[in-house]
Amino acid sequence: MFAARLLCELPVDSINRVLGTELEVGCAWLSSIAHRHIAVDCSDDYSICIVNLELVISQPMYVRQSDRHARNFELIRRIDLEGRPLMLVAVSLERNDRGNYNVRSSYLITETDLEKKKRSGSLKLIIGS
Template identity: 40%
Template sequence: MNYKARRIGLLKTKRINQTLGTELEDADLWVSKAAHRHIALDHPNDYLTVLPNLSRVIEDPAYVGQKPGQADNFYLFRKIHDKDRAVLIAIGIRRNRYGTYNLRSAYAISDANIQRYRMAGHLRIL
């Protein structure tokens, strides 16, 4: 399969900054060929659910998070049509040389894992 880079959409950062205390600027979010391949091969059961929902996650995320020790990334979540799952996308916190953000990974996550992230303090409602 040919994994192509593709633009996901404009990442609006105001709510993310308010919640995480960051100073990100609005910019396009892209999934690179390598990240696209990673999602397809490392998360094959989620691929057909995740890919069509990437733009929905950045347009209206329900949660934002950042794990301690992973200051280079943050993640956004949004529930999908399946009530017990959400799409998680991990995004590099620094823009690349083209001025855009890189999607690092994306996969489906269970509601139980969302609650675990919240209880650990790694996830906040937007």
């Protein structure tokens, strides 16, 4: 039911420039386990996240190194959704055995969450970089 999917190419040049990482070219991969996690554990957000997943990954507005999960980074983008217009996608920093980057999670965040991430200093604007 929760099929694995090869998604879009990550904008690694922009991510590397902003975070100082050395990611190699690769696509985002949604495993069946991650797909199930988003559908079950983030069920209120699932229908929105699954439709907008590739947009947020390919054209993020913000990127940040995850503080709680050091092996992941987060991509954030405003989406056209009244009331909760921000979506976060957590992605692994290491490529899998197929050369792709595993999506770990995806959920909607509030403007307050975004402001908190900005105040922490870890959130970086990626547009135009």
